[in-house]
Each structure stands twice: as C-alpha cells, then as structure tokens.
Amino acid sequence: MTPSRQGDMGMDIDAAAKRGRGYLFVDGLAEMAGGVVFVLVGGVVLLGGLIPGESLMARIAATGVGVVIVKAVGLLTAVLAIWWFKDRFTYPRTGYVRQKRIPFSQILAFVRNAFLVLALPLFALAATFVFVPHMRGALSSIPIWAPALLGVMWGVPCYWLGEWAGLRRFRLLGMSTFFAGIAVGVGLLLIGWPGRLASASPAQMLGRTFAGVGLLSMICGAAFVLSGLVTFLRYRKENPLPYGQEP
Amino acid sequence: MTEPLPNLLDLDRVIHEPARLLLVALLSSVESADFLFLLKESRLTKGNLSVHLTRLENAGYLSVEKSFRGKIPHTEYKLTPKGAAAFDGYRRSLATFLNKKKRE
Numbered sequence: 001m002t003p004s005r006q007g008d009m010g011m012d013i014d015a016a017a018k019r020g021r022g023y024l025f026v027d028g029l030a031e032m033a034g035g036v037v038f039v040l041v042g043g044v045v046l047l048g049g050l051i052p053g054e055s056l057m058a059r060i061a062a063t064g065v066g067v068v069i070v071k072a073v074g075l076l077t078a079v080l081a082i083w084w085f086k087d088r089f090t091y092p093r094t095g096y097v098r099q100k101r102i103p104f105s106q107i108l109a110f111v112r113n114a115f116l117v118l119a120l121p122l123f124a125l126a127a128t129f130v131f132v133p134h135m136r137g138a139l140s141s142i143p144i145w146a147p148a149l150l151g152v153m154w155g156v157p158c159y160w161l162g163e164w165a166g167l168r169r170f171r172l173l174g175m176s177t178f179f180a181g182i183a184v185g186v187g188l189l190l191i192g193w194p195g196r197l198a199s200a201s202p203a204q205m206l207g208r209t210f211a212g213v214g215l216l217s218m219i220c221g222a223a224f225v226l227s228g229l230v231t232f233l234r235y236r237k238e239n240p241l242p243y244g245q246e247p
Numbered sequence: 248m249t250e251p252l253p254n255l256l257d258l259d260r261v262i263h264e265p266a267r268l269l270l271v272a273l274l275s276s277v278e279s280a281d282f283l284f285l286l287k288e289s290r291l292t293k294g295n296l297s298v299h300l301t302r303l304e305n306a307g308y309l310s311v312e313k314s315f316r317g318k319i320p321h322t323e324y325k326l327t328p329k330g331a332a333a334f335d336g337y338r339r340s341l342a343t344f345l346n347k348k349k350r351e
Contacts, residue, residue, distance in 0.1 A: 013272050022276035095284025097277050
C-alpha cells in the first residue's frame with residue numbers, strides 16, 4: 001500500500017464515521033422544512049418593518065409575537081411533517097438511524113456558551129451606548145450591522161454542522177449565509193439608508209433594520225429550500241422505490 | 248537510536264477486515280442503525296453483511312435489538328462500549344504506524 005492510499009483510507013474511515021451523523025439530511029426534507037420556517041419568519045419581520053404602527057414599542061412587540069408564533073407553530077409542524085414523511089418515504093428506502101442522545105449536561109453547556117457568545121456583545125453594546133455618549137452615533141448604523149451580525153450567527157453554526165456531519169452543501173450554505181448578511185448590510189448602505197440616518201426617526205430606523213433582517217432571513221430560507229429540493233430530487237432518483245420493491 | 252515501530256500484527260483483526268471496518272465506522276457516530284441502512288451504505292450483499300455483523304456480534308463489538316415496526320420485523324445494531332474502544336484503539340494504532348512511516 002502506498003502512503004497516498006493509506007492517507008485515503010484514513011479519510012474514508014472519517015467519512016464513514018460522519019455518514020450516520022448527516023443521515024437526518026440525506027433526503028433534503030429537514031432543509032426544506034427549516035428553510036420554509038426561515039422564509040416565514042423573514043416575511044413577518046419584513047412586514048413588521050414595512051407596516052407603520054402606532055408606536056415603536058407596539059411595532060417591536062407585534063413583530064416579536066409574530067416571530068415567536070411562526071417559529072413555534074412552524075417548527076412543531078416541521079418536526080411532525082418530517083417524522084411522518086421519513087417514516088413512509090426515507091426509512092423504507094435507505095433504512096433507519098437512531099442518532100446519539102445528547103447528555104443534559106452537554107445541552108446546558110451549549111446553551112451557556114451560546115448565551116455568552118450572543119449576550120456579551122449585546123451587553124457591551126448597551127454599556128457603550130449608556131456610558132460613552134459619543135459612540136451613540138455608531139448605533140445609527142444598526143441597519144447595516146444587524147444583518148451582518150445575523151449572517152455570522154447563522155452562517156458559522158451552519159458551516160460547523162457541515163463540517164461535523166461531512167456535508168459539503170451545508171458548508172457552502174454557511175458561507176453563503178455569512179456573505180449574504182454582509183451583502184444585505186452593504187446593500188442597504190448603497191441605497192443610502194444609513195447615510196440619511198442622522199435625520200431618520202427611531203421608527204424609520206427600526207423599519208430599516210427589520211427590512212434588512214427580514215430580507216436576509218428570506219434569502220437564507222430560500223437557499224435552504226432550494227438546496228433541500230435538489231437533494232430530495234436526487235435522493236428520489238437514486239431510490240425510486242422502497243427496498244424490496246425494486247424491479 | 249530508532250524507536251521500534253508499533254507491531255502491525257497487533258492490529259485488531261476483527262476490525263481490520265475492510266467490510267467490518269466500514270460497518271464499525273458507520274455505527275461509531277450513531278446510537279444505532281438498522282440492517283437496511285448498513286446494507287445500503289456498505290453495498291455488501293445481504294448474506295455477506297449478515298456474516299460480518301455476526302462476526303462483530305460474536306466478538307462482543309455489536310449488540311442487536313430485534314423489534315417490529317408495525318408488522319415488519321426490524322433489527323437495529325448498536326456498537327457496544329467494547330466495540331467503540333476497539334475501534335478507537337484500532338484508529339490510534341493505525342495512525343501511529345502511518346505517522347511513523349511518513350516521518351521516515
């Protein structure tokens with residue numbers, strides 16, 4: 001065996017070990033369902049930014065409630081639909097895999113780390129706003145950095161998931177989300193929104209921020225739906241009938 | 248003074264066979280998987296797969312759980328702690344050997 005062949009073998013073992021982890025996404029259904037939820041949430045946020053409300057707080061509250069309802073109902077429906085469809089479509093074709101149970105301590109550690117990663121920058125920002133008055137101007141560029149920040153927050157875990165499960169398309173989706181966030185922020189800059197922010201009211205600023213975030217969510221959701229659809233069609237072509245019913 | 252190479256003859260021969268290595272690798276990252284998943288991923292024949300799974304089960308590397316999904320018999324295979332340790336040990340031994348060979 002030559003050294004290169006030995007190297008290949010090492011990679012093959014890794015690839016095989018990751019195969020089971022990525023099995024949840026083998027048929028593209030989870031991607032499509034997740035993408036639809038993202039599109040719906042984006043739509044709610046976008047509408048929250050476009051429809052004028054009575055007061056700033058009322059608009060934030062209405063949009064927040066809408067997002068929570070869409071997420072809760074959407075995720076519950078998605079989980080049930082995926083479970084139902086996999087039981088009838090995927091498992092009879094390519095088999096069933098039970099994923100490893102994650103220990104409660106690991107979930108707690110993940111939630112704690114996520115909270116620290118997400119909350120610390122927000123606390124730092126709030127502290128800056130309160131204690132450093134001349135930095136308050138930076139907050140006026142929120143329509144730019146809010147989508148960019150969300151692009152990082154969604155893109156990095158997606159890329160990591162692709163790496164962990166050995167799924168190249170998730171790495172691509174992660175990178176696309178990352179750059180889409182920056183592109184939406186820069187796009188808003190180019191159409192002149194932040195430039196006019198000095199004269200913009202808080203309600204206008206909120207609307208512009210919601211528009212950017214909603215647009216990003218819809219773009220990312222659409223990319224996930226498309227990726228899931230392509231994966232699903234390929235899976236169906238490779239596995240047209242349940243095992244044992246093939247001609 | 249040169250260090251002695253790890254003895255390749257010490258590699259776990261139950262896992263060293265390519266088909267069984269693939270099966271153990273597939274099961275290493277999941278709680279359990281059924282016969283059909285292993286059949287599709289390994290591309291072995293049913294008979295061949297059964298033989299390799301039985302060999303792994305006899306070595307204590309796999310546990311088998313038989314149940315019914317509706318009226319259809321369903322068999323799930325799970326890597327035991329002994330099997331997981333054997334797979335880790337095999338990977339470490341092979342990696343050590345390959346790294347030493349590469350340095351030479």
